[in-house]
Amino acid sequence: MAKIKDNKTDQTLCPVARAETVVGDRWTVLVLRELFARSHRFEEIQAQTGGTPQMITARLKKLEADGLVTRRIYNKHPLRHEYHLTEKGEAFFPVLMALRAWGEAWCKSPKEGRAMTYTHVVCGKPAGLGPVCESCGEPVRRADMVGERLPKYQKERDARWEAFKATR
């Protein structure tokens, strides 16, 4: 009789549980990563996350319903939308950065090298992985960061795009 009643995590006071009902899903986080990487179109997001159309459609719809994403028309006839982060979506940035830092430090072998480098434009130096700039010690904010993909990672993304295009 191992049972749990009333598993309503969205009614808990715990902010982690609340957040997880929104972003507690691999595809959702990958979609958010792409939006932060300035991929705003369905195709780009699909290609770079490697998700099926349904996965991406479902996540974008849920993210919109949860208020992290807005659709913006960039073409009528045929109707086409771009997906952009709202303020709530933008506010997710520190979580992504913390996840990135943990991923770099604990989920990769050192010889693989980094995927990105971020420059802290306030001081003009590398920001490193932490929540404060490793060069000047100030807390880093999304607006103060300029990211650059390292060649190897850029090539990986280009290759994914080519591979995607080749199948359609």
Place this chain on the structure above:
Amino acid sequence: MAKIKDNKTDQTLCPVARAETVVGDRWTVLVLRELFARSHRFEEIQAQTGGTPQMITARLKKLEADGLVTRRIYNKHPLRHEYHLTEKGEAFFPVLMALRAWGEAWCKSPKEGRAMTYTHVVCGKPAGLGPVCESCGEPVRRADMVGERLPKYQKERDARWEAFKATR
């Protein structure tokens, strides 16, 4: 022909994708939350996350395989284990804190109030929600934080425990 080949996210250079293959799952994050909250036994974790036994067993096994958790025998005959965070698991703390901050700020109505308060023992004052102490400005580390559950949240947890015990 909308298809993607070779969706091997664990081979990408992207640290976010790498991290997500490990922690990109609601139950996994909730289990980690409990381990950080010093719930080390299967029952406690099950009761507080609201997961079924299989969900918890599967996550704990995967977390162990991925090196975030170790089992520690606390009783032979019958063999009983406690689950503890490894260094890799402990290093996940900043991600959880960022998620907590986002959850408090964007997934709850203000009148609900916080679940926890953290004191930064270095300065003895409230640490707030950010990656740096709101009182002294220093980056906060897990070892320098003392968390306390607010009464409402503590009651919620007590109630969950009682409800769980009542069914077995």
Place this chain on the structure above:
DNA sequence: CTTGTTACTATGAATTTCATAGCAATATGG
């Protein structure tokens, strides 16, 4: 009037999750 582009929807098999039940090994109380 054929081919290409973009953003999906449709379908069915495979996998995962969930709720519920049960069990094994021992401690505890009478």
Place this chain on the structure above:
DNA sequence: CCATATTGCTATGAAATTCATAGTAACAAG
């Protein structure tokens, strides 16, 4: 001894989700 309680799972089958693959809708370009 014997019944009941405790702890940490495993077993089972229905329900939901995911995945791979294919196809469609609405136009644009040549």
